[in-house]
Amino acid sequence: MEPPFLYDLAVIGGGVNGAAIARDAAGRGLSVLLLERGDLAQGTSSASTKLIHGGLRYLEHREFSLVREALREREVLWRIAPHIVWPMRFVLPLVNDGRPAWMLRAGLWLYDHIGGREALPPATRVDLTGEMGLRERIRSGFEYSDCWVDDARLVVLLARDAADRGAEVVTRCEVTRLAREGSGWRIETGGPNGGEPFRAAMVVNAAGPQVGGVLDRAHEAKPRLLRRVRGSHIVVPRLHDDPRALFLQLPDGRICFAIPYEHRFTLIGTTDSEEGADADPPRASDAEIAYLCDAAARYFRYAPTPADVVWSYAGVRLLADDGSGKPEAATRGYQFDLDRGPDAHSAPLLTVLGGKITTHRTLAEAALERLGIEANAGWTATAPLPGGDFKPDGLDEADNVLPIEQEIAAIVRNLPPGTAHRLARAYGTEALRFARADMGRDLGHGLSEAELDHLVTREWAMTAQDVLWRRSKLGLRFDRLQADELAERLGALA
Structure with missing residues (x-):
């Protein structure tokens, strides 16, 4: 007799794509298992530039359908998660060695009109004389809208919503072997939370840069040439007090962003490099750190040096090889490879290839459609993520969360400054x-102890790294002694 399949669908990979697929499937009534070898968002999904955006630069590569899809998602994601997604204005300075003004104006007009923009304000010309800590030679530019996201928290909330809808989420559980057994899959696992094999009728391989390893364990051929591209970022003390971000054009034709980050810092990135992309975990190289500092120095009067970097991180994007020469030109669109087996x-x-954080929701819909699951499609466009069941009143994120902040402050005694807002x-x-x-x-x-208990019991946090760098960015403020004490406390809770 064929063994029973405990799950309709098993998803391998606890990044943004895997968590989004698990959430969508659970909401459609499937029994779902989500497996992650480490922590949720431990890889690429916590190492992004943290933007919900159409990708203005992709217009140069004529990826109009990708840009349109991503632009349509901006306000969808803002509506369903207004606490972790919020609008941000981006300034694109005009520089002599950059794209000409007519090209930028045309691109921004298209950016404003192909994606169903409703609440976000349109692009406009701006005077930058003496603004944003920029060098004196930079006098004008353009300003346009996109959105910012707390990427790692997005993944955790997708998984939390999946679990609330009946999915089983297992972290620190690595798939060691995949085998077809009857008309389903036997999934063998290892790691701290591995053990008894799981069984599922269908499997989605959403392991990001590790999809090839999962296919090896299933003894399946890799679908096509895959391209691994590392993107690195640096965080430095705040370069300007303006709430707007900067879109920086560089002499080699690349671009990067300088984004206000965690109140006291500026986030600068990203690079695109295929060298060292196989490292696990990936790290920003000295050359990349210097490159990003040099990029900032071209624009800011007080430019950072590598000695000013308080944190650097890197992630690897797995892209389908579309024949592009330069890694920055490779498509960020997603593709699927469906193996239906011998009969x-x-x-x-x-197997999920590519994708970007902005399109995680539509990728999940498309993945389930490829598996023939069509019931209740589209529900994720309106259902709020946990904590997002309030309507933003405007474009300012501080104003939007102010009522919740005030309610927290009214409940909790003696909160440190800024904690209610955080x-x-x-x-x-x-x-x-958990406020009391x-x-x-x-x-x-x-x-606080109450917040930590919430992270452990509701958000799968197990280590100090989980808490300080993925569930929050308090790692930028904790000293070594505080981090060690937190690690000891979490060890005692285990």
Whole structure:
């Protein structure tokens, strides 16, 4: 007798694509298993530039359908997660060695009109004389709209919503072997939370840069040439007090962003390099750090040096090889490879290639459609993520979370400065789950025992890295002693 399949669908990979597919499938009534070898968003999905954007530069590569799809998603994601997604204005300075003004004006007009923009304000010409800490030679430019996202928290909330809808989410559980068994899959696992094999009728391989390894364990051929591209970022002390971000054109034709980050810092990135992309975990190289500092120096009066970098990180994007010469020109669109097995009764294996954070929701819909799952399609466009069940009143993220911030401050005694705002922005209305008069001991910079308990019991946090760098960015403020004490505490809770 054929063994019973405990799950309709198993998703391998706890990044943004895997979590989005698990959420969508669970919301359609499927029994779902989500497996992640490390922590949620531990890889590429927490190493992005943290933007929900159409990708203005992709217009140069004529990826109009990708840009249109991504632009349509900006306001969808803002509506369903207004605590972790919010509008941001981007300034594109005019420089002598950059694209001409007519080209930028035309591109921004197209950017404003092909994606269904509604609430976000349109592009406009701006005077930059003496603005944003820019060099004196930079006097004018353009300003346009996109959105910012807390990328790692997005992944956690997708997984949380999937679990709330019935999915089983297992982290620290590495797939060691995949095998077709009857008309389904047997999934063997290892790691701290591995053990008994799982069984599922269908499998989605959404392991990002590790999709090839998953296919090796299933003894399946890799679908096509895959391209691994590393993107690196640096964080430096705040370069200007303006809330707008900068879109920087560089002499080699590349671009990067300089984005206000965590109130006291500026995030600069990204690079595109195929060298060292096989490292696990990937790291920003000295050459990339110097490159990003040089990029900032071309624009800012007070430019950072490598010695000013307080944090650097890198992620690897797995892209389908479309024959592009330069890595920055390779498509960021997503593709699927569907292996239906040797006969009509075999269990399907769907491999996800490429994609970007902005299009995670539509990628999930398309993945389920490829598997023949059509019931209740589109529900994720209107259902809020946990904590996002409030309507933003305007374009300012501080104003939008202010009512939640005030409610937290009214409940909790003696909050450190800025903590109510951080909690409202990170958790939205979910913060009211654990807010109480006495939040317990302050473990550093406003991280309380009550918040830590929420992260452990509701958000799968197990280590200090999970808490300080993925569930929050308090790692920028914690000193070594505080981080060690947190690690010891989490070890005691395990």
